[in-house]
Amino acid sequence: MEKKKNISMAVIKRLPKYQRYLRELLDKDVDRISSKELSEKIGFTASQIRQDLNCFGDFGQQGYGYNVEDLYKEICNILGLTKKYNTIIIGAGNIGQAIANYTNFQKINFDLVGIFDTNPKLYGLKINDIEINDIDFLGEFIKDKNVDIAIICVPSRCAQEICDIVVKNGIKGVWNFAPVDLLIPKGVIVENVHLSDSLLTLSCLMNGST
């Protein structure tokens, strides 16, 4: 199935949700599903679903619906899940440790290969079998281990400095948990998890601003 280019960010943001629901359907041995049935499960309109999935080729068949396995495989492919990614965590604080201990990411091909911190007391300690290293070795490690993704879990004030180091050493993807907006050169992707922003969105909506 030929992949079309220029897919909008809105569609990309919806793809992981499609992947999750299709995985569930596969686990329940569902072979095919109509856009209407998928719509009832996933909460997007049937028309939205048809439009989204059309971006990637001609999947649905009138009167038959979608072949769940084919669609799942194609979405995994688009999400880049047919590859393996070497990841490192920088900052072994609360969030860094939680991510390091969360083994579900390994199951979907994101291998944690290193953890770095500035606190000498942590050096040599292991989280999930990965030793915490001195941040001074970061650049060297990235090149040696062909690291693809840096997971930044350091405080805001040093996040940009860390980002600059990892990018300089060839990292192409940054998963940023620091509550700052990082400056990155073209060709590098940053995806933010801004927890405070998310919590403030919740309080805003609870406060009835809609």
Place this chain on the structure above:
Amino acid sequence: MEKKKNISMAVIKRLPKYQRYLRELLDKDVDRISSKELSEKIGFTASQIRQDLNCFGDFGQQGYGYNVEDLYKEICNILGLTKKYNTIIIGAGNIGQAIANYTNFQKINFDLVGIFDTNPKLYGLKINDIEINDIDFLGEFIKDKNVDIAIICVPSRCAQEICDIVVKNGIKGVWNFAPVDLLIPKGVIVENVHLSDSLLTLSCLMNGST
């Protein structure tokens, strides 16, 4: 300043970012800022900023710009940050513990008052001075302590059940870290932090689907 209703979700999602940048400006004793200068910092276009802030009243003044303190206060107000929220965490695993240990939320009026888990070995242990409790006391606790927000950090398979319990006992806001989409009644707000979805968005973009 009179608050206008029917603010779009897109604007609401941008508000925490305005709040962050205005806080930084205040910390640097900046009194006023033009939409152009704010645009250079925050990365939205000046026209977008004027349009967004106009939703909440007439802030900017031609040739003067925005009064940073007034704007900051108003945005905090819209974000519901003039109130205090009692929060509880359900699920004292990796993410639950990380959130419990993260004291920054307390600084912005989100008080953690309880932590719950199903594992008896954890009962009585303390995280950040809050004792982990038996989940059987959840409903009673919510009513006794006037809990506003439930932070759901349990595995997917039991997230909906927990959500039903907290909603039944009067919770109006759910911050959901379980990788499922929760069904909630009208009047309850759910804000998701779907970490896997975020990681898959990153790999999708690295895979060049745009």
